[in-house]
Amino acid sequence: MTPPTGRPLPFPSGASPLPIPSPPALPPHPPLPPGAGGPGARGPGGAGSTGPAPGWRGLPARLARRLNRVPLRARLAALTAAAVALAVAACAVAAWFIVRDQLNERLDESLATYDISPRQLQNQLTACSGGVEVPSPPSPVTVQIVTAEGDSCVGANMIPVRVTDSDLTVAAEGPRAELGPYTPEPGEFRQGTSADGTETMRVLVRPLGGGGALLIAQSTASMEAALDNLVRLLALAAGAGAGVAAVLGLLVARGALAPVHRLTGAIEYLTRTGDLRTRVPVEGDDEVARLSRSFNAMTTALDASRARERDLVADAGHELRTPLTSLRANVDLLLRSERTGRTLPTEQRVRLLDQVKEQLVEMSTLVGDLLELSRPEGERHSTPVKVVPLHSTVEQAVRRARLRGSGITIDTDLGHWYVRSDPAMLERAVLNLLDNAVKFSPPGGRVEVRLRHGELTVRDHGIGIDPADAPHVFERFWRSPSARGLPGSGLGLSIVAQVVRDAGGTVALAPADDGGGGTVATVRLPGWATGGDADAATATGATGVSGAPGLPRATGVPGVLGVPGVPGGERDRRVPDGPVTPIRAVTPARPPQPARRPGPADGRGEGTGDGAAEEPPRS
Template sequence: MAADRPAPAGPGRKGPLAWFRSRPLRSRLALLTAVAVAVAVAAVSLACWFVTREQLENEMDSSLRGTRLDASGVESLLALCHRGTTPPPLAGSYTVQVILAGGGVCTSGKAPIPAGPGDLAVARGQLGDVLHTVKDDAGREMRVYTYPQEGPPGIAVSLARPLSEIDNSMSTLRWVLLLVSGIGVVGAGAAGLWVARTGLEPVNRLTGAVEHVAATEDLTVRIPVEGKDEIARLSRSFNAMTAALATSQDRQAQLIADAGHELRTPLTSLRTNVELLVRSEETGRAIPPEDRRALLASVKAQMTELASLIGDLQELARPDTERPGPLAVVPFHTILRTALDRARLRGPELTFVTDLAPWYVRADAAALERALVNVLDNAVKFSPPRGTVEVRLMRGELTVRDEGPGIPAEELPHVFDRFWRSPSARSLPGSGLGLSIVARTVEHAGGTVAVAPAEGGGTVATVRLPGAPTPPPDTLQGRA
C-alpha cells in the first residue's frame, strides 16, 4: 500500500509565503510590524512571568525560614496528639507539623503532609534543615520547611504554605499580561498600517505619475521632491528620466521634421525632371540631346544626394549608446590616407599638403573613414579654386585647414547640430549631417572634435583620438 503523500500545491493552493507576497505592500508592512511587536511582547511577558514567579517563591521561602514555633507550642501540639485530639489549625495560612524521629507525625492544619526522608533526617539530627515541595493528603502542593526543635533531640518541626498563593497571583498576572500584550499587538498593527500608509504616500504619487505617463505618454509630469531620503532620490531619478525621454522625443520629432524638409527639395527636383522625361515620351516631342543629357545628369546627381542623405539619416538614427561597429586597433594614418585619396577626387584642382605621423587608435575603421571623409569634404567644399588644404597628423591630433571664407563666431556653436548649415552655404550641396556624424564617431572612439577660425583666414578642424604611435605587440587589431 502506497504511503500517504502530501497533496501537491495546485493553482488553488497557496502557501503562507505566497499568500504573504500577494498582499499589498502596506499590509505586509503592518503585518510585519505586528508580528515583530508580538514576538517582543511575548518575550518580555514570559520573562516577566518567570521572574515574578521566582521572586514570589523566594519570598515564600524566606517567610518559612523566618518563622519558628516555640517550645511551648510544640509541647501543646504533642499533648493534643497524645490525647487523640486533632489539633486545630493555627492562625494564618501555615500548616505546622511535628515529626518524631521514629516517624510519628502530629499535624495542625487542614491535612497531614507526608514526612519525607529529608524531614526524618532532620528529626534524627542527620540534617540541619530541609526545604522542599510536596503534596499533602488533600492533594494541595505545599512548600515545606523542616528544622530541628530546640531541646531534646528526636523532634523536628515542619512549616508549610500552599503554593496556590503563588499560583493565584501568577494567574492574575498571566491574564494581565495577555490583555496588555493583545492591546499592544493590535495597537502596533494599527500604528504599522498608519506608518505604512504615510510612508508610502510618496510611492503612491510616484506610481500614479508612472501610470499617468504610461496611459497618456505625457512626459511633462514631474513629481515634487521633498527631503533627501530614498523616496526623494527615486523622485529625482523619475523626473530626470522623464526629462530625458521628453528631450529624446523632441529630438526625434525634430529629426523627422528636418529630414522631411531636406528630402523635399531633391525629391521635388527629381520628380520635375522625371515628369519632363515622361511627358516627352508621351507627347512624342523629343528633348534636345544636350538638354536630355543635362536632365539625366541632374536625376543622377539627385539620386546620389538622396542615397547619401538616407545613409546619413540611418547613421544618426542609431541610439547614442549603440556603437557603430566593433572597435579594434586600427592605423589612423592609413585610414586618413584613404580618405585623402577620395577627397582629391572631389577637389582635383586643390593642393593637399600633408604631414602624417603614424598613430594607432581603437575605433571602427569604416565609421572612422567616413568621418574623416566628411571632415575633408567640408574643406574641399569651402576652399576657393586652386586653394590649399593642409592636413597634419601628429601624436593623435589631426588638423585640417582650408582657405575658405571661414565660419562666423556666432555660428560656431551650431556646426555640429543636425541639419544645420550656414546661411552662406545653403546653395552648396550637402544635408548638414556630415559634422554631426563626425562628432558622433569621434565621441564613440573616446576622442574630441572642434572647429575654429584659422589664423590668417579659413577654418581649421581638429580631431583628437587617444592611441599610440606604435601598434600593440601582439596584433594590430584587438577586440574592444
C-alpha cells in the same frame, strides 16, 4: 478534635508517647493504554513517527505566496506589531519568573523565621492524644509533626500536608535540632499539596531528631492569585502594545512608503499612457529619492531619445522630399515629352537626365548617411579595419575637394601618420570636413590643411562660427538658421564625429583664434609616425582603443593625442603606455571671440557639409 489512633511519637522534650494518625494514602495512577507511549508509539514524538502529515508539506511556500499578496504597508505594520508583541511577551515572561522567584523567596523566608514554641507543640500533641487543645487564633501556617514510620499530627484550624518519602527520610535520618532559630538549607524547601490534594503548599522540612520531623507549610494560593493577576496584566499590556505598534507602524509605513507609492503611480501611468514627460517629485536624499532621480533621468533620456527619433524621421522625410519632388518633376517632363511626341531638344534632354542622376546620387548619399548613423556601435566595430596612412587619405580627399570647389585654394602641409580605421569611412570623414570648409569659404578663398603628429587641422577663412552654435554642429540634421538655404542635409559632421570616435580620437570645431576669421576643425587620432611602428604594433596584438576591435593600443610606440591649452603653446602630448580612452566630439574651451554675424546671403552652418553631391568614397 477527635483523638486519632496510631503508634507513639518520640518527642525530644521527653513527653509521653501519643497516638498520631497516619497520612492518607495516594490513589494509584491509571495504567497507560497500549501504544500510548514508549519506543513503539506512533505519533509526533514516537519512534514510529513518519514525519509531518502531507497537509503540512509546502506550508511555508503557501504562506510566503499569500504574504506576498498583502500590501507592503500592511506587512510592515504587521511585522512591527509582531516584533513589539514578541518583545513585550519576552519581557512579560521574564517579569513573571522574577516575580515568582521573589514571592517564593519571601514565602520561604517567612516559613524559615516562623516562631514555634515548645508550648505550642505540647498543646498540639495534647490535642492529638485526645486532650483538650488550648484555643489559638487561626494561622495561615501549618505546623505538622511526622514520624519516620509515617504518623503525623497537625493542629486545629490548620491544613494537613501530604507526607512524602523524603519527609520520612528526614525524620529517620535527620540530626537532633532545637526549636530555636533555624537556618534551612535550600534543599529543605519543596512544593507540596494538602492532604486532600486541593491546594498547593510550600513546605519546609525541619529535622527534630529521634525519628521525628517538623513540616512548616503555607498555602501558595495567594501567591498564585497574584501571579495570575500579573499574567492578565502583562497580557493586556502586550496586546495594547501590539495594537499601538500596529497603528504607529501603519502610520509610519504610510509616510515612509508615500514616495514609493508616487513612484509606482508614475510608472503605472507611464506604462498606461506612454507619456515620457512623467516626473516624480524628489524629496530628501534617501534610497527612494535616489530611485526617483534615476527614474526621472531615465524618462528624460527616453523622452529626449524619442524626440530625436521624431526629429530624425521628420528631417529625413523633409530632406528626401526635396530631391524626390525635383526628380518627379523632371521624370514627368520627360514622360510628357515622350507621350505627346513633342521631343525635347537634345541639350535640354541631356541636362534633365543629368539632374535626375544628381538627384538620385543625392538621395543615395542621404540614405547611406542615415544607414551609417543608425548602425549600432557593435556592428560598426565589427567592420574590418587596417593600418591606413592618414596623410595619403588626406591627399586623396584634397584632390576630390579641389574638383568640387573650383576657385578655392587648398594648401596642404602633411606629415606622415598611420592610424587603424575603416579606410573608406576615414576618407569620407576627411572629405566631409573639406567640403564643409570649401562650402563656407568666400570665392577665391583659401583652405589650409595641416597634419602633424596625429593632429589634422582644416582651417578656412570664411565667416566663422557663432559660439552659440558650436555645441550643436555635430548633431544629426542640425543646421544653423543662416545655413538652411544652402544645399546639404546636416549629416556630414555627424558622420565625421562618429568615424573619429570609432577610431579612438576627438574632433572639435571652433572659431579661429589668430585674428584671421574663419573656422578651425581639429581632428586628433592616435597612431604611429612610421609604417614600421604600425606594423610592429599590429604584430604585438594591439587590441584597440577602449575595447574597439582593431584600433591601436599606444604601448611603447610614439603616439600623440591633441590636448588644447598646454602651457608653452604646445598642443600635443605623448600618450603613456596603455589603452587610449576615446573622447566624445567636443568643442574645446576657448576665450570668447567676437562673432561675425552672417549676412543674408552667406550664412554659416557647420554640420551641413556632407558631400551630398557625389557617392561616398570607395577604397
